[in-house]
Amino acid sequence: MTVQEITEQLGELRERALRDVAEADDPAALREVEVAYLGKKGQLKSILDAIGGLPAEDRPRVGAAGNEIKTAVLEAMERRRRRLEGIALEVRLAAEREDVTLPGRPLHRGSLHPLIETNREIARVLGQFGFVTYETPEVETDELNFQALNIPEDHPARDLWDTLYVTPPEAAPRDPAGGPTYLLRTHTSPGQIHVMRTVQPPIRALLPGRCFRYEAVDASHAFEFFQMEGLMVDEGTTLADLRGVLDEFGHALFGADRPTRFRPGYYPFTEPSVAFDVRCIVCEGEGCATCKRTGWFTLLGGGMVHPVVLRNGGLDPERYQGFAFGMGTDRIAMVRHGISDIRLFLENDLRFLEQL
Numbered sequence: 001m002t003v004q005e006i007t008e009q010l011g012e013l014r015e016r017a018l019r020d021v022a023e024a025d026d027p028a029a030l031r032e033v034e035v036a037y038l039g040k041k042g043q044l045k046s047i048l049d050a051i052g053g054l055p056a057e058d059r060p061r062v063g064a065a066g067n068e069i070k071t072a073v074l075e076a077m078e079r080r081r082r083r084l085e086g087i088a089l090e091v092r093l094a095a096e097r098e099d100v101t102l103p104g105r106p107l108h109r110g111s112l113h114p115l116i117e118t119n120r121e122i123a124r125v126l127g128q129f130g131f132v133t134y135e136t137p138e139v140e141t142d143e144l145n146f147q148a149l150n151i152p153e154d155h156p157a158r159d160l161w162d163t164l165y166v167t168p169p170e171a172a173p174r175d176p177a178g179g180p181t182y183l184l185r186t187h188t189s190p191g192q193i194h195v196m197r198t199v200q201p202p203i204r205a206l207l208p209g210r211c212f213r214y215e216a217v218d219a220s221h222a223f224e225f226f227q228m229e230g231l232m233v234d235e236g237t238t239l240a241d242l243r244g245v246l247d248e249f250g251h252a253l254f255g256a257d258r259p260t261r262f263r264p265g266y267y268p269f270t271e272p273s274v275a276f277d278v279r280c281i282v283c284e285g286e287g288c289a290t291c292k293r294t295g296w297f298t299l300l301g302g303g304m305v306h307p308v309v310l311r312n313g314g315l316d317p318e319r320y321q322g323f324a325f326g327m328g329t330d331r332i333a334m335v336r337h338g339i340s341d342i343r344l345f346l347e348n349d350l351r352f353l354e355q356l
């Protein structure tokens with residue numbers, strides 16, 4: 001080949017190579033172009049192999065032209081590579097962009113357990129009278145659960161509470177030297193003693209919590225249940241104060257027009273004791289299973305704090321009087337939500353809980 005022929009071929013190769021580089025649309029295509037033109041068996045090499053047949057004075061010029069083409073093609077490839085990377089990035093970003101016009105996915109919202117919801121509603125209503133919630137222990141001593149509440153060991157009222165002992169009674173003699181007998185509290189009332197011993201009157205305390213009794217479980221009895229206890233202690237507190245608070249409470253919870261009534265009751269730790277009823281929410285007084293055909297739903301029991309209990313709480317009954325009341329949160333939640341079986345509260349079956 002002559003110098004002119006080689007130069008022409010180099011010129012054509014340069015054009016073709018640059019066009020192919022420009023048309024390569026991904027890194028793999030770009031590599032193929034590189035191999036085809038600049039590789040060991042590529043087109044540039046095969047043209048330059050002919051340089052050996054040229055006169056010696058022409059070789060450097062043609063060789064330099066070949067090198068210039070190689071540099072130009074490599075530079076074009078580098079530019080193209082960067083451009084392809086830029087395009088790939090743009091494509092990816094476009095694909096990942098949030099589409100703010102898409103409708104949202106529904107969120108699964110939880111809801112409060114009916115017992116918690118009822119607890120909070122009771123605390124909200126009584127909070128308006130200044131009652132403040134206190135947390136007290138679930139494991140109590142026999143002394144606080146019974147004796148301090150005017151229920152001595154041989155008191156017949158003990159039969160009302162079938163007790164779950166932490167310390168077996170026979171293993172822990174009641175002799176003070178033998179140490180206290182521990183049990184699972186059978187009611188929230190020992191909280192009254194805790195509060196009286198730590199808070200100076202005037203006291204307005206709410207004592208919500210879990211209680212335990214050794215009971216056969218059926219639709220209306222659980223061995224584990226929730227109570228809410230209220231305690232007010234001040235100078236000159238009377239039964240009329242209790243009546244006023246409970247009437248307001250019953251009306252706030254079950255409607256302003258709902259008839260209420262007080263009946264005599266009996267508890268060892270109150271004197272006098274009362275039961276507080278509201279007209280049955282289920283049958284409106286007609287008589288049904290919930291109200292045991294009486295037409296009245298017993299909301300709670302209470303009364304004036306017994307002087308012995310005040311004294312055990314460290315307060316002088318000559319100076320301070322108080323009232324206390326206690327209610328079953330489970331029973332109230334059942335009536336509020338129309339639930340007939342107390343066991344549903346403790347089974348944590350979401351199919352049940354989600355209905356409420």
Ligand SMILES: [Zn+2]
Pocket residue numbers: 280281282283284285286287288289290291292293295296
């Ligand atoms: Zn009824």
